[in-house]
Amino acid sequence: MSDYDVVIVGAGQAGAQAAIALRQLRYRGTIALIGDELELPYERPPLTKAYLAGEKSFDRLLIRPSAFWQEKAVDLRPGCRIVAVDPGARQVTAADGTTIGYRHLVWATGGAARRLDCPGAALARVHSLRSRADVDRLAQELPAARQVVVIGGGYIGLEAAAVLVGAGKQVTLIEAQQQVLARMSGTMLARFLEAEHRSHGVALRLGTEVRCIEGRDGAACGVRLGTGELLPADVVIVGVGIVPAVAPLLAAGAHGGTGVEVDAVCRTSLPDVYAIGDCATHANAFAEGARIRLESVQNANDMAGTVARAIVGVAHPYYAVPWFWSNQYDLRLQTVGLAAGHDLAVLRGTTAARSFSVIYLRQGRVIALDCVNATKDYVQGRKLVESGIEVRSDLLADTSVPLSQALQSDGILPTRAA
Amino acid sequence: MASLIVTTRDGATRPLPADAGLSVMEVIRDNGIDELLAACGGSLSCATCHVIVDPAQALTLPPPSEAERELLDGLDQVAPTSRLGCQIAFDERLDGLHVTIAPES
Ligand SMILES: Cc1cc2nc3c(=O)[nH]c(=O)nc-3n(C[C@H](O)[C@H](O)[C@H](O)COP(=O)(O)OP(=O)(O)OC[C@H]3O[C@@H](n4cnc5c(N)ncnc54)[C@H](O)[C@@H]3O)c2cc1C
Numbered sequence: 001m002s003d004y005d006v007v008i009v010g011a012g013q014a015g016a017q018a019a020i021a022l023r024q025l026r027y028r029g030t031i032a033l034i035g036d037e038l039e040l041p042y043e044r045p046p047l048t049k050a051y052l053a054g055e056k057s058f059d060r061l062l063i064r065p066s067a068f069w070q071e072k073a074v075d076l077r078p079g080c081r082i083v084a085v086d087p088g089a090r091q092v093t094a095a096d097g098t099t100i101g102y103r104h105l106v107w108a109t110g111g112a113a114r115r116l117d118c119p120g121a122a123l124a125r126v127h128s129l130r131s132r133a134d135v136d137r138l139a140q141e142l143p144a145a146r147q148v149v150v151i152g153g154g155y156i157g158l159e160a161a162a163v164l165v166g167a168g169k170q171v172t173l174i175e176a177q178q179q180v181l182a183r184m185s186g187t188m189l190a191r192f193l194e195a196e197h198r199s200h201g202v203a204l205r206l207g208t209e210v211r212c213i214e215g216r217d218g219a220a221c222g223v224r225l226g227t228g229e230l231l232p233a234d235v236v237i238v239g240v241g242i243v244p245a246v247a248p249l250l251a252a253g254a255h256g257g258t259g260v261e262v263d264a265v266c267r268t269s270l271p272d273v274y275a276i277g278d279c280a281t282h283a284n285a286f287a288e289g290a291r292i293r294l295e296s297v298q299n300a301n302d303m304a305g306t307v308a309r310a311i312v313g314v315a316h317p318y319y320a321v322p323w324f325w326s327n328q329y330d331l332r333l334q335t336v337g338l339a340a341g342h343d344l345a346v347l348r349g350t351t352a353a354r355s356f357s358v359i360y361l362r363q364g365r366v367i368a369l370d371c372v373n374a375t376k377d378y379v380q381g382r383k384l385v386e387s388g389i390e391v392r393s394d395l396l397a398d399t400s401v402p403l404s405q406a407l408q409s410d411g412i413l414p415t416r417a418a
Numbered sequence: 419m420a421s422l423i424v425t426t427r428d429g430a431t432r433p434l435p436a437d438a439g440l441s442v443m444e445v446i447r448d449n450g451i452d453e454l455l456a457a458c459g460g461s462l463s464c465a466t467c468h469v470i471v472d473p474a475q476a477l478t479l480p481p482p483s484e485a486e487r488e489l490l491d492g493l494d495q496v497a498p499t500s501r502l503g504c505q506i507a508f509d510e511r512l513d514g515l516h517v518t519i520a521p522e523s
């Protein structure tokens with residue numbers, strides 16, 4: 001049994017950043033950073049981008065070099081899975097039965113890749129892409145693979161499809177909805193991306209159900225669609241979201257459902273137990289206060305800062321504009337704000353130029369932008385989202401007027417009329 | 419090995435051993451200097467890797483891309499030789515390059 005002032009469970013983006021932020025705030029207590037993966041904390045975004053493409057070595061994904069953690073007196077405990085939390089005794093229990101005591105517990109476990117619940121989902125050569133181990137396993141099979149079927153048209157599926165078609169594979173991407181990125185973006189961006197993927201050679205199957213994954217000798221050999229059609233596959237990639245890893249916390253009595261509920265400073269309903277990152281359901285100011293989970297580096301880092309300040313006694317409510325990026329082919333996608341619930345989408349620029357933005361409004365206010373090779377819009381649009389004031393939507397589409405001008409007095413309508 | 423000279427926010431200046439093939443941001447991070455958040459890991463989306471290049475050396479670097487300039491323009495405080503550390507690829511020819519970590523924004 002060992003005790004720490006702060007025990008962080010989950011050594012991913014949020015957990016690592018929480019430890020970093022505590023030391024930056026000159027916190028002197030003892031810190032354990034416990035994670036079930038074997039690696040030092042690393043960045044996940046390159047997993048389906050430069051790392052999968054073989055353009056970046058794993059070392060370059062490390063959030064900090066190994067010596068850093070020693071220098072900052074952060075006890076790393078890799079390969080350690082926490083299975084239970086006892087909020088009364090203030091301790092957590094690892095899979096091997098070891099108990100670790102805490103004064104403050106930070107739950108930063110992210111989520112496990114969601115599995116398909118159809119026959120064949122557990123066959124060999126069916127891959128999810130959440131961890132380095134996942135991607136390395138896939139990479140081993142790729143040289144011998146010709147046909148790849150990707151299930152799920154979210155960011156991870158789209159990025160993987162782009163890299164693999166670039167590597168000369170024959171790629172089919174299946175999406176159950178009628179558009180890609182259905183959960184986060186409007187149809188304008190989706191239609192553009194769909195056309196891009198098609199022009200690069202990806203076969204897109206929208207509005208398509210998967211019945212099962214067919215196997216031969218224990219390994220996937222194809223994907224059977226709802227229509228009965230069989231798509232042959234040497235490798236199947238499943239990118240259908242995550243299931244937040246919150247079972248031990250909920251079992252200990254924390255409020256939550258698919259995630260664990262936290263308040264404005266990331267406290268759960270259990271005493272001195274915080275939750276941050278992908279697993280934390282919080283009221284987000286940029287979603288009109290709706291309780292949501294965000295799966296992004298921005299959210300992981302900013303919640304890590306929130307928790308660190310709360311622990312050192314200078315609590316500040318979580319308030320941060322959501323942002324996100326993705327790279328597909330030579331496209332740089334940058335998103336700021338949350339588009340859900342928009343009542344108007346304005347196209348700024350033309351998709352044919354492969355440099356444009358989609359600006360999402362709700363009741364005359366800009367709530368989000370999806371920018372494609374349009375960093376200037378991303379930068380200036382962020383200020384529109386932050387300000388939350390009404391803008392003239394007719395100015396937004398005019399590329400001769402910088403977005404920053406929609407904020408200046410002549411761009412602002414005194415009332416909602418017109 | 420080539421070195422990158424860095425002035426940290428406390429004003430201290432020191433040389434860091436720098437592997438060719440890494441970015442200036444990565445050299446700073448990998449040498450244990452904990453002053454750049456570099457949130458997007460070099461994806462040109464966060465501007466939290468802001469450094470200021472010694473004006474005498476600025477012209478020895480390849481100029482910033484349009485996207486880098488646009489991201490820098492969004493910062494509240496920029497110097498004439500401000501750069502994003504993730505966008506400067508370090509190599510032997512840049513031996514002795516001196517950058518100052520920009521104040522926290
Ligand atoms: C392939 C991929 C690409 C992405 N691309 C982008 C992008 O371009 N931009 C962006 O903003 N975001 C991107 N994301 C999302 C981003 O990486 C996540 O939002 C971020 O990593 C969340 O941080 P986290 O700490 O909450 O979870 P994670 O980083 O997942 O870390 C959680 C850690 O906890 C461990 N763990 C879980 N349960 C336990 C337990 N019981 N005991 C011990 N350890 C446990 C997990 O194994 C994991 O190591 C991407 C994600 C993936 C997978």
Ligand code: FES
Nearest residue numbers: 460464465467504
């Ligand atoms: S690390 Fe994000 S822009 Fe340089």
